[in-house]
Amino acid sequence: MMLLGWKKRYSDILKEFNYSEKKDSESAMVLNSLLKKSNTIEKIIRLIEGNTVFVIGSGPSLSTSIPRLKKYGKSIKIAADSALKPLVENGIIPDIIITDLDGDEATMEKIAKTKSIFVVHAHGDNIKKLELVKKFKNCIGTTQSKPFSKIQNFGGFTDGDRGVFLANYFNARKIILFGMDFGNKIGKFSNTKKTERKTKLQKLKRGENLLEWLSTFTKSELFTTSKSIQGFKKISYRELDIIIT
Numbered sequence: 001m002m003l004l005g006w007k008k009r010y011s012d013i014l015k016e017f018n019y020s021e022k023k024d025s026e027s028a029m030v031l032n033s034l035l036k037k038s039n040t041i042e043k044i045i046r047l048i049e050g051n052t053v054f055v056i057g058s059g060p061s062l063s064t065s066i067p068r069l070k071k072y073g074k075s076i077k078i079a080a081d082s083a084l085k086p087l088v089e090n091g092i093i094p095d096i097i098i099t100d101l102d103g104d105e106a107t108m109e110k111i112a113k114t115k116s117i118f119v120v121h122a123h124g125d126n127i128k129k130l131e132l133v134k135k136f137k138n139c140i141g142t143t144q145s146k147p148f149s150k151i152q153n154f155g156g157f158t159d160g161d162r163g164v165f166l167a168n169y170f171n172a173r174k175i176i177l178f179g180m181d182f183g184n185k186i187g188k189f190s191n192t193k194k195t196e197r198k199t200k201l202q203k204l205k206r207g208e209n210l211l212e213w214l215s216t217f218t219k220s221e222l223f224t225t226s227k228s229i230q231g232f233k234k235i236s237y238r239e240l241d242i243i244i245t
Contacts (some may be wrong), residue, residue, distance in 0.1 A: 003154065031126055068240065079163070088107050090205075097116060225237060
């Protein structure tokens with residue numbers, strides 16, 4: 001089932017970035033053919049439903065977030081794939097990784113057989129990378145277009161905001177953002193080329209707009225330790241203990 005109102009926002013994304021819905025659908029069909037039947041959705045429900053969830057991006061504030069995240073080892077963590085390498089290097093293994101397979105492949109393979117769940121997103125530009133899903137023990141597929149068969153659509157555009165939409169979809173009680181700054185600076189962990197900087201900032205802006213929209217109807221309590229986002233309560237690291245309880 002597609003999120004109410006998503007079709008219009010997907011149409012806007014296609015126009016803004018000159019993407020092809022046909023290619024997105026073709027990629028989703030390839031991903032669907034590679035996925036095995038599993039109970040991974042049930043695992044996601046058990047992780048998220050009614051719980052406090054951290055969603056971690058690779059913005060400039062990720063470096064300062066990591067020491068705090070290490071303190072909360074048992075908290076449920078959803079990470080954008082560009083944040084995965086620095087997290088794993090610091091001994092933090094996310095419960096869920098949101099990825100379109102543009103992140104560090106060696107790090108993904110390192111935890112491919114762990115309990116971590118990979119939420120792999122199919123779009124028109126990553127068809128050739130989709131074979132990677134065969135290496136993941138726990139994996140589901142997503143698309144921006146119409147969901148079908150084993151392919152889901154929880155909403156969202158960038159890896160980071162898709163993580164928030166996932167937490168919302170599965171009824172997290174509280175969602176707390178780390179390393180999701182959505183400003184004019186691109187974090188060093190995002191591995192963005194200079195030639196891609198303008199488009200990256202444009203994508204971040206679109207992601208922020210989608211989170212603002214999400215805040216108008218979600219039943220989850222929304223917080224951010226990063227940049228202020230409309231609809232999210234800005235909190236300090238010192239307030240985490242209070243918010244989490």
